[in-house]
Amino acid sequence: MHVKFGDNRSVLVLPMPRDSYLNIPAVISAVEISEADAIHPGYGFLAIENADFAEQAEKVVLFLSGPKPETICKMGDKISAIKAMNEARHPCVPGSGKP
Numbered sequence: 059m060h061v062k063f064g065d066n067r068s069v070l071v072l073p074m075p076r077d078s079y080l081n082i083p084a085v086i087s088a089v090e091i092s093e094a095d096a097i098h099p100g101y102g103f104l105a106i107e108n109a110d111f112a113e114q115a116e117k118v119v120l121f122l123s124g125p126k127p128e129t130i131c132k133m134g135d136k137i138s139a140i141k142a143m144n145e146a147r148h149p150c151v152p153g154s155g156k157p
Contacts, residue, residue, distance in 0.1 A: 066092050082111050089118050096121040107134070 070078035
């Protein structure tokens with residue numbers, strides 16, 4: 059859906075994902091060449107789980123459809139994620155609270 063309604067799209071066609079869609083410099087280069095002002099990181103691949111990609115993307119676009127790099131880092135660690143959710147008074151499954 060995001061591709062269908064986008065004004066432009068860049069396709070990185072290489073046989074191995076690590077050489078195309080997982081290659082952050084290649085993705086950022088495609089963004090710069092196309093002069094995009096927004097990025098939708100898609101589903102899977104870099105998606106919303108790579109803080110380095112989010113940080114690099116924020117440097118070249120006005121809008122990144124996804125969480126901030128610091129949020130990805132915080133939520134990628136179970137202990138800091140539970141702490142953040144508890145501070146926000148969001149219910150969490152009880153656990154030991156230890157690494």
